[in-house]
Amino acid sequence: MALNIVIMAAGKGTRMKSATPKVLHKLAGRPLLSHVLGSCEAFTADARIVITGHGADQVEATVAAPGISFVRQMPQLGTGHAIQQVVPALVGEGTTLILNGDVPLIETSTAKALIEACAGAALVLLTVDLFDPTGYGRIIRDPEDGGVLAIVEHKDASPEQRLIHEGYSGMMAAPTGALKRWVGALTNHNAQGEYYLTDIVAMAVAEGLPVLGIKAHSETEVLGVNDPVQLAQLERAFQAQQADRLMRAGLRLADPSRFDLRGSLTHGQDCEVDVNCVFEGHVELGDNVRIGAHCVIRNARIASGARIHEFTHIDGEKAGASVGEGALVGPFARLRPGAQLGAEVHIGNFVEVKNSTLAAGAKANHLAYLGDATVGERVNYGAGSITANYDGANKHRTEIGPDVHVGSNCVLIAPVTIGAGATIGGGSTITKPVGAGELAVARGKQVAISGWTRPAKKR
Structure with a gap:
């Protein structure tokens, strides 16, 4: 079964207030993006794709290595738009693992769990219980079987939904064929006018495809860097x-x-x-x-x-x-x-x-x-x-x-x-x-x- 690994690294990182692209800022002496690439080195992947945008030349030059390819997102119109750009580069009909280039401490075991749970047949989301979920998309679960029904972005969430402490980490594993179909149907009818990758959850639910939520080992594992x-x-x-x-x-x-x-x-x-x-x-x-x-x-x-x-x-x-x-x-x-x-x-x-x-x-x-x-x-x-x-x-x-x-x-x-x-x-x-x-x-x-x-x- 084919495996695609996609890392989103196109954002500008305005709040960093730096000329350096956000994913190249260093954690423990290494660029954030290098940490993410390292976490999935152990996997045999048919394609390893980094989505670049802001500072693309610098990002690509920094992490270029055999087996890594790049797709550019210009302009940056949301996470769903990013995956739309990468669709032509996805290989086969197996599993696509999607990670974030500014979330550096994702563990190899967690990424492996996402891939195995997906198995080319289920949409699997990495979630986390947060003390303060501000800014995170909220996980809406079925009260009967615990399956995921939807992800609601923080800016679009109701007051009741904002009380939910289980947040979406921004990382997932999806059946490649279905993912291509879903992102092609995305719209930008939301508060930000962007294409949200999270909207594919509702599409999977509507098709009756299993939508699972796997919780990270700790909050630290899924913390992103914005400033x-x-x-x-x-x-x-x-x-x-x-x-x-x-x-x-x-x-x-x-x-x-x-x-x-x-x-x-x-x-x-x-x-x-x-x-x-x-x-x-x-x-x-x-x-x-x-x-x-x-x-x-x-x-x-x-x-x-x-x-x-x-x-x-x-x-x-x-x-x-x-x-x-x-x-x-x-x-x-x-x-x-x-x-x-x-x-x-x-x-x-x-x-x-x-x-x-x-x-x-x-x-x-x-x-x-x-x-x-x-x-x-x-x-x-x-x-x-x-x-x-x-x-x-x-x-x-x-x-x-x-x-x-x-x-x-x-x-x-x-x-x-x-x-x-x-x-x-x-x-x-x-x-x-x-x-x-x-x-x-x-x-x-x-x-x-x-x-x-x-x-x-x-x-």
């Missing part, structure tokens, strides 16, 4: 769900209300995360990892026993970043793409590491930069020292052997190699290779001038 306030509320609700799931799996969060996950996070046993930490992309934590307050960690692997101190930023981007077992990072440290720290490495305050490998036991404890470098075991890299890895056109590598001691305020101008056990005197600018065990000092001779007087300000 920045609702977006922020949904963000917190979603983060609370993620925090609860992680804590039940054993992760210890100091305060789940001050936790943000904008991607995926896996963890071992006895991991602790302090307040106001943000995880993005894919982050892996081994056992006994401690994350201090106010850290931002993106696309990184942190091995068992590592400690990430407060205010540390780790951003692996596509290259990734890794922290070895028992390593100490921060506070106020920055690991950039390609930073690979071995076991027991120490990266201290205001140290930046980019595209560099530090072997076991290496230390850069203060105010330093390591870029495009290979650092051997047990190296001690002094405060204020940097690798000058960029010549204005190309990047070059610095090779530092094991047991090297680099004094404070040194500049290693790449490409350069420092041999095992060498020592670089403080304040040196190194431009040539240094052999194993050698002491290299490259600085001007100190001069003391007696009788010198500091200039005074003119009065």
